[in-house]
Amino acid sequence: MTVGTRATLWRNARLATLAGGEPWGLIEHGALLTEGDTIRWVGSNSALPAGLRADAEVDLDGLLVTPGLVDCHTHLVYGGQRAREFELRLQGASYEEIARAGGGIRSTVAATRAAGDELLFTQARERARTLMHEGVTTMEIKSGYGLSAEHEARCLRVARRLGRELPLAVRTTCLSAHALPPEFDGRADAYVDAVIAWLPQLHAEGLVDAVDAFCESIAFSPAQTRRVFAAARALGLPVKLHAEQLSDQGGAALAASFGALSCDHLEWLSQDGVRAMAAAGTVAVLLPGAFYFLRETRLPPVQALRDAGVPIALASDHNPGSSPGLSLLLMLNMACTLFRMTPEEALCGVTLHGARALGLADRGALAEGQRADFVAWDLDHPNELSYWFGRNPCRRRVVAGVEANA
Numbered sequence: 001m002t003v004g005t006r007a008t009l010w011r012n013a014r015l016a017t018l019a020g021g022e023p024w025g026l027i028e029h030g031a032l033l034t035e036g037d038t039i040r041w042v043g044s045n046s047a048l049p050a051g052l053r054a055d056a057e058v059d060l061d062g063l064l065v066t067p068g069l070v071d072c073h074t075h076l077v078y079g080g081q082r083a084r085e086f087e088l089r090l091q092g093a094s095y096e097e098i099a100r101a102g103g104g105i106r107s108t109v110a111a112t113r114a115a116g117d118e119l120l121f122t123q124a125r126e127r128a129r130t131l132m133h134e135g136v137t138t139m140e141i142k143s144g145y146g147l148s149a150e151h152e153a154r155c156l157r158v159a160r161r162l163g164r165e166l167p168l169a170v171r172t173t174c175l176s177a178h179a180l181p182p183e184f185d186g187r188a189d190a191y192v193d194a195v196i197a198w199l200p201q202l203h204a205e206g207l208v209d210a211v212d213a214f215c216e217s218i219a220f221s222p223a224q225t226r227r228v229f230a231a232a233r234a235l236g237l238p239v240k241l242h243a244e245q246l247s248d249q250g251g252a253a254l255a256a257s258f259g260a261l262s263c264d265h266l267e268w269l270s271q272d273g274v275r276a277m278a279a280a281g282t283v284a285v286l287l288p289g290a291f292y293f294l295r296e297t298r299l300p301p302v303q304a305l306r307d308a309g310v311p312i313a314l315a316s317d318h319n320p321g322s323s324p325g326l327s328l329l330l331m332l333n334m335a336c337t338l339f340r341m342t343p344e345e346a347l348c349g350v351t352l353h354g355a356r357a358l359g360l361a362d363r364g365a366l367a368e369g370q371r372a373d374f375v376a377w378d379l380d381h382p383n384e385l386s387y388w389f390g391r392n393p394c395r396r397r398v399v400a401g402v403e404a405n406a
């Protein structure tokens, strides 16, 4: 054991490791040894190898321990809110109609541009903390409500600051191709040129871990999406896509051809899209919050994804327009009730597969060599994570080996 790095033995827990052959990777009476930010050993309380020594011991009191939750798709940084738009949709206006009339994403863009950096930060921090209190230890945050070089950079800086100031790992995604800002009305190709021109600056400032786009009739065409992706790949950045949310644009197959980390939403995904994602190893990120809140009826093709071996992740998609919720556990419940996923698939969706959707191989399971991110829950069995809703059973959160109750 490296001298100087503190080793901690976390004993007396039921572990859902999501590793190994058992369902859930369950270990009764389990223990974890962490050294610094890394898991060194996982097993039964009684089986700790004689050579491993701990500087400190923590009794987890029989709590259930899972990997830390990964929310792999959020739009956390924005100004304002869209409750009025919700009322209009309840009276019959559709999401597309509101967007075409200049509401929707554009109204959040106006509010975001008008908000100061500090307000954007404190509001996003509050949202992040709400998600963290339910066990989130890694979160993706997209830009996409700034839609200019200056305002996209501001939003991404806020996201990076959250990662520095909170006990939370943050991955940033540049979603400048989210909507057409008003100053580019009728000039979508010119806007795509502008995005391609500012992407290298954002990247050079260290603000971008991945690049996303919204490929949809109310947003960007497959040809425009392709241009954004080519620019991202030329910078060595991985891509992901809001694909097939409201119609089948062939976006998933396009994204897969660029080796996309993930395609997200996917209610209208075709069999060709499924095949392309399977061949490329692209993760399907399902977003039951948006499906529910937009009162969609077309289900994502869960069985076809399973049959093709496409890993399925789940995320909150937190944003003010289509998914204003801040509970990842509620997404597990909804994935089971609305999408017919199993509780075990749902947990893998916010751990192993959520991590993979961000290109992170170092987290998502409790196993030797993984980052020491885990959560202790006041539950007997991991299937309860999908069962309760409106109850927060999270008791302890450990991020990179350090207990963090922010």
Ligand code: NIG
Pocket (backbone or CB within 6 Å): 104, 105, 108, 214, 242, 245, 290, 317, 319, 320, 321, 322, 323
């Ligand atoms: O993931 N689909 C596009 N983007 C967001 C919604 C954005 C908004 O309505 O503000 C989503 O659902």
Ligand code: FE
Pocket (backbone or CB within 6 Å): 073, 075, 242, 317, 319
């Ligand atoms: Fe989204």
